[in-house]
Amino acid sequence: MTKVMTEIPVLDNGYVQLKAKDVMGDDLSPVNDAKVSFDRESNEFGTKEERLLNFLGREGHTSPFRHSFMKFEVYAPLMVARQWWKYVIGSDHAEQPLRSHDPLDAWNESSRRYITEQPEFYIVGENEWRSQPANKKQGSGEILPVTQGKDLTRQLVDMYDTGYKRYTNAIEEGVAVEQARLFLPSYGLYVRWRWAGSLQGVCHFLNQRLKGDAQSEIRDYAEAVNKLSRQHFPNAIDALVRD
Amino acid sequence: MTKVMTEIPVLDNGYVQLKAKDVMGDDLSPVNDAKVSFDRESNEFGTKEERLLNFLGREGHTSPFRHSFMKFEVYAPLMVARQWWKYVIGSDHAEQPLRSHDPLDAWNESSRRYITEQPEFYIVGENEWRSQPANKKQGSGEILPVTQGKDLTRQLVDMYDTGYKRYTNAIEEGVAVEQARLFLPSYGLYVRWRWAGSLQGVCHFLNQRLKGDAQSEIRDYAEAVNKLSRQHFPNAIDALVRD
Amino acid sequence: MTKVMTEIPVLDNGYVQLKAKDVMGDDLSPVNDAKVSFDRESNEFGTKEERLLNFLGREGHTSPFRHSFMKFEVYAPLMVARQWWKYVIGSDHAEQPLRSHDPLDAWNESSRRYITEQPEFYIVGENEWRSQPANKKQGSGEILPVTQGKDLTRQLVDMYDTGYKRYTNAIEEGVAVEQARLFLPSYGLYVRWRWAGSLQGVCHFLNQRLKGDAQSEIRDYAEAVNKLSRQHFPNAIDALVRD
Amino acid sequence: MTKVMTEIPVLDNGYVQLKAKDVMGDDLSPVNDAKVSFDRESNEFGTKEERLLNFLGREGHTSPFRHSFMKFEVYAPLMVARQWWKYVIGSDHAEQPLRSHDPLDAWNESSRRYITEQPEFYIVGENEWRSQPANKKQGSGEILPVTQGKDLTRQLVDMYDTGYKRYTNAIEEGVAVEQARLFLPSYGLYVRWRWAGSLQGVCHFLNQRLKGDAQSEIRDYAEAVNKLSRQHFPNAIDALVRD
Numbered sequence: 001m002t003k004v005m006t007e008i009p010v011l012d013n014g015y016v017q018l019k020a021k022d023v024m025g026d027d028l029s030p031v032n033d034a035k036v037s038f039d040r041e042s043n044e045f046g047t048k049e050e051r052l053l054n055f056l057g058r059e060g061h062t063s064p065f066r067h068s069f070m071k072f073e074v075y076a077p078l079m080v081a082r083q084w085w086k087y088v089i090g091s092d093h094a095e096q097p098l099r100s101h102d103p104l105d106a107w108n109e110s111s112r113r114y115i116t117e118q119p120e121f122y123i124v125g126e127n128e129w130r131s132q133p134a135n136k137k138q139g140s141g142e143i144l145p146v147t148q149g150k151d152l153t154r155q156l157v158d159m160y161d162t163g164y165k166r167y168t169n170a171i172e173e174g175v176a177v178e179q180a181r182l183f184l185p186s187y188g189l190y191v192r193w194r195w196a197g198s199l200q201g202v203c204h205f206l207n208q209r210l211k212g213d214a215q216s217e218i219r220d221y222a223e224a225v226n227k228l229s230r231q232h233f234p235n236a237i238d239a240l241v242r243d
Numbered sequence: 244m245t246k247v248m249t250e251i252p253v254l255d256n257g258y259v260q261l262k263a264k265d266v267m268g269d270d271l272s273p274v275n276d277a278k279v280s281f282d283r284e285s286n287e288f289g290t291k292e293e294r295l296l297n298f299l300g301r302e303g304h305t306s307p308f309r310h311s312f313m314k315f316e317v318y319a320p321l322m323v324a325r326q327w328w329k330y331v332i333g334s335d336h337a338e339q340p341l342r343s344h345d346p347l348d349a350w351n352e353s354s355r356r357y358i359t360e361q362p363e364f365y366i367v368g369e370n371e372w373r374s375q376p377a378n379k380k381q382g383s384g385e386i387l388p389v390t391q392g393k394d395l396t397r398q399l400v401d402m403y404d405t406g407y408k409r410y411t412n413a414i415e416e417g418v419a420v421e422q423a424r425l426f427l428p429s430y431g432l433y434v435r436w437r438w439a440g441s442l443q444g445v446c447h448f449l450n451q452r453l454k455g456d457a458q459s460e461i462r463d464y465a466e467a468v469n470k471l472s473r474q475h476f477p478n479a480i481d482a483l484v485r486d
Numbered sequence: 487m488t489k490v491m492t493e494i495p496v497l498d499n500g501y502v503q504l505k506a507k508d509v510m511g512d513d514l515s516p517v518n519d520a521k522v523s524f525d526r527e528s529n530e531f532g533t534k535e536e537r538l539l540n541f542l543g544r545e546g547h548t549s550p551f552r553h554s555f556m557k558f559e560v561y562a563p564l565m566v567a568r569q570w571w572k573y574v575i576g577s578d579h580a581e582q583p584l585r586s587h588d589p590l591d592a593w594n595e596s597s598r599r600y601i602t603e604q605p606e607f608y609i610v611g612e613n614e615w616r617s618q619p620a621n622k623k624q625g626s627g628e629i630l631p632v633t634q635g636k637d638l639t640r641q642l643v644d645m646y647d648t649g650y651k652r653y654t655n656a657i658e659e660g661v662a663v664e665q666a667r668l669f670l671p672s673y674g675l676y677v678r679w680r681w682a683g684s685l686q687g688v689c690h691f692l693n694q695r696l697k698g699d700a701q702s703e704i705r706d707y708a709e710a711v712n713k714l715s716r717q718h719f720p721n722a723i724d725a726l727v728r729d
Numbered sequence: 730m731t732k733v734m735t736e737i738p739v740l741d742n743g744y745v746q747l748k749a750k751d752v753m754g755d756d757l758s759p760v761n762d763a764k765v766s767f768d769r770e771s772n773e774f775g776t777k778e779e780r781l782l783n784f785l786g787r788e789g790h791t792s793p794f795r796h797s798f799m800k801f802e803v804y805a806p807l808m809v810a811r812q813w814w815k816y817v818i819g820s821d822h823a824e825q826p827l828r829s830h831d832p833l834d835a836w837n838e839s840s841r842r843y844i845t846e847q848p849e850f851y852i853v854g855e856n857e858w859r860s861q862p863a864n865k866k867q868g869s870g871e872i873l874p875v876t877q878g879k880d881l882t883r884q885l886v887d888m889y890d891t892g893y894k895r896y897t898n899a900i901e902e903g904v905a906v907e908q909a910r911l912f913l914p915s916y917g918l919y920v921r922w923r924w925a926g927s928l929q930g931v932c933h934f935l936n937q938r939l940k941g942d943a944q945s946e947i948r949d950y951a952e953a954v955n956k957l958s959r960q961h962f963p964n965a966i967d968a969l970v971r972d
Contacts, residue, residue: 021267021268022267022268023267024264024265024266024267024312024314025264025265025314033437036316036435036436036437066439067314067437067439069267069312069439071267071268071276071310073279078915079910079911082811085814122911124908124911129904129908130904130905130907130908131903131904131905132900132903132904132905132906133905140905140907140908141905144903144904148902152899152904155895155912156895156911156912159891159892159895159912162888162891163888163914166884166888170881170884171861173877174860174861174873175858175859175860175861175873175881176859176860176861176862176869176870177861178859178869178944178945179853179858179859179869181808181916182808182851182853182885182914182916182917183884183885183888183914184914184916185892185911185912185913185914185915186807186914186915186916187910187911187913187915188911192279193279194276194279194310196309196310196312196441198439215907216907321672322667322668325568328571365668367665367668372661372665373661373662373664373665374660374661374662375657375660375661375662375663376662383662383664383665384662387660387661391659395656395661398652398656398669399652399668399669402648402649402652402669405645405648406645406671409641409645413638413641414618416634417617417618417630418615418616418617418618418630418638419616419617419618419619419626419627420618421616421626421701421702422610422615422616422626424565424673425565425608425610425642425671425673425674426641426642426645426671427671427673428649428668428669428670428671428672429564429671429672429673430667430668430670430672431668458664459664507753507754508753508754509753510750510751510752510753510798510800511750511751511800519800519923522802522921522922522923552925553800553923553925554925555753555798555925557753557754557796559765678765679765680762680765680796682795682796682798682927684925
């Protein structure tokens with residue numbers, strides 16, 4: 001029996017995590033949630049069940065896919081998180097770090113330091129800088145030469161270093177964290193959150209973010225979500241996610 | 244160890260069902276979904292965790308309660324189903340019987356009979372008829388005398404019998420099921436559906452439907468939902484459902 | 487200049503109403519809500535604007551259609567209302583009559599009678615009874631012979647009369663309204679509600695309920711919604727509703 | 730008669746805008762949407778109507794407040810936008826600038842430049858830097874001395890300048906915009922969006938963001954939303970927004 005993966009690393013520091021206990025349902029669930037209309041139940045997934053799922057997906061009868069759920073933990077640059085947020089309806093974000101003024105603060109130990117985690121930044125590798133696309137339908141074009149990439153990466157790391165230094169200095173000299181963070185080049189700042197969605201919601205995310213015109217970084221995350229989810233719902237995802 | 248209940252009968256023919264595989268999360272889930280902001284995790288539920296849940300509930304920080312889920316199967320009179328629907332946001336109904344013209348039909352075997360289940364009706368018992376309430380804030384008042392109830396029940400059963408007879412006659416003489424059902428006294432007609440909701444959604448339902456001014460019939464169902472759910476989230480529900 | 491219709495009668499006693507003050511936006515609204523991304527604005531609707539709407543509809547970029555709104559008042563048999571409810575997400579129903587135990591009661595004058603409106607029922611005309619469809623993809627088939635329809639209508643009216651008489655008798659002898667209504671053949675009972683939705687939500691309803699396999703009665707209502715809405719958003723609805 | 734304000738400036742470069750045509754409803758709307766249950770209508774807003782609104786707000790009967798709508802245009806730093814997003818359920822964001830790879834691109838003229846707007850940044854004034862709060866329940870504390878503020882502002886402007894220069898250089902030497910933006914200190918970057926919400930949704934936002942523990946910057950925006958909205962729904966907002 002194949003071992004179930006629960007975490008896939010993405011980019012330089014990120015990951016997507018899906019634990020077995022954070023999955024509700026399997027391929028049979030949408031089948032039986034559809035069949036409740038007829039008071040019937042399948043106990044095994046076979047050809048008929050596959051045909052039913054494909055029928056439901058093709059005809060847009062998505063309600064049976066809204067009764068199964070997954071909860072992911074994601075660690076990704078803010079740039080990616082922003083594109084992800086539009087899929088958050090019905091669930092919610094609880095992000096970290098630097099959210100020192102969320103009302104949640106109140107429950108915390110009085111001795112808590114404001115910054116519970118060292119900020120991490122997404123560093124584009126020397127051979128990972130992409131050119132502008134020839135065809136605007138694509139997110140970006142070919143990889144740029146390494147000599148150019150080397151310089152760009154150096155400049156980016158320098159921005160992160162300077163920004164982070166000014167940020168910590170500001171905090172040390174008494175500036176409120178909520179303002180000090182303006183110094184951070186935050187598109188590259190890693191944030192961590194939990195994302196819970198129905199099977200249909202996850203498939204909607206995959207349909208939009210696996211596509212060639214999605215930004216490369218979020219596509220990497222979508223591929224991790226895809227791999228982790230398909231371990232639990234291979235046929236249902238086939239039925240809803242069109243390549 | 245106590246055995247986990249998975250089904251509770253309600254009214255004369257109805258039930259609420261919650262299987263273990265249809266639950267995602269436990270009391271620790273909202274705790275840890277809240278703590279992700281600080282990159283911390285609890286592995287055991289103790290006093291601190293209980294305090295955190297109570298804090299979250301009291302202050303209205305409900306987002307961590309939207310990452311745990313339950314899926315129920317319910318069999319209840321249409322009258323009850325109608326009141327339940329307002330809690331269906333984000334999930335969906337797949338009802339039975341008599342939904343012969345839902346597009347779902349299309350996937351079914353060509354030999355399928357239109358009516359897959361014998362209609363069942365909610366029969367108010369002789370000693371279950373309630374008077375109009377003295378205080379309008381309550382749904383209904385005292386139980387009426389059995390002699391009166393006897394007559395009412397007899398009249399109700401007669402309505403069901405006549406309606407059902409005319410309904411089947413109409414179908415036999417070729418009337419479309421979708422029109423024939425107009426003959427049925429449908430408030431009392433049992434329907435079956437699956438209801439999936441987040442822990443917060445379930446608590447919202449409980450807060451409104453356990454109250455004294457809820458209709459007695461749906462309150463019976465809410466109590467079943469309450470008992471089944473508390474087996475999995477005793478502290479979280481305590482934190483969100485105010486008596 | 488054409489006068490704007492605000493109400494269209496449907497079935498024997500029903501209607502759909504859309505007043506000018508209950509519409510927010512016009513065809514230019516989704517255009518400009520899409521163009522905010524580029525900080526541009528159109529002041530007149532021309533070929534370019536039409537092309538943009540069609541592009542948005544075709545590619546499934548529906549978010550600009552979620553910033554315009556309409557609010558309808560509908561009076562329809564419960565049978566139709568039940569099919570309508572799945573489109574209510576984000577809005578809400580406030581129905582009448584017979585909802586005597588809704589918490590809303592509490593605000594009302596102490597002298598209020600429980601039943602504020604005479605129940606009305608949907609009576610299928612002698613020449614309106616439909617046969618079972620040959621093709622199950624359709625809701626129903628040909629019209630049945632008038633001689634047969636005459637008898638069916640007579641039986642239906644008799645069910646309504648008997649049910650209504652037992653319902654009022656029960657109330658007069660002290661039964662709580664919430665139970666007494668079990669006597670009513672309620673699929674045909676008219677209810678009144680307000681339905682507010684975004685332009686996208688309304689188009690979703692139209693896409694599903696204008697189709698040939700929708701039940702004839704709700705299709706009649708969908709056609710009324712379609713006519714009323716197209717007065718305000720002719721091009722936007724063309725872009726989103728596929729025949 | 731008082732002139733209706735349609736735009737209020739916020740921070741150094743931002744604003745909130747609410748045009749008359751982007752408002753659906755007035756104080757009478759939730760009154761009459763509640764009264765539809767009883768088939769009654771008020772034509773004038775008086776003491777009885779005010780009492781009803783207060784009753785609805787106090788008892789949490791919020792559905793009548795979900796049938797009136799407003800659509801705002803907001804121009805605010807990304808830092809503020811991120812806190813706003815959690816209120817976007819049921820509506821949507823269409824942001825600018827720098828979203829060059831959103832699929833929306835595709836509809837645009839082939840000659841379109843990627844960057845349609847000069848980036849603007851939120852510059853904290855010399856006398857606007859706030860200290861860390863003594864009480865963590867508040868967002869931030871007292872204003873810091875101007876001499877210190879002067880230095881902080883200078884450092885911040887320098888970060889913006891350097892970041893923006895590297896960003897434009899990168900684009901000029903062929904880097905894809907979606908990657909180049911990593912150079913920007915983006916928490917301070919102004920973005921523009923449209924936000925449409927029901928009256929209830931707007932009040933929910935106000936209840937959370939007018940509070941003392943909200944971050945000062947978003948509180949400024951919430952006050953603008955409050956002033957603009959109260960011109961149209963003074964009593965309804967009084968009923969739902971608790972100070």
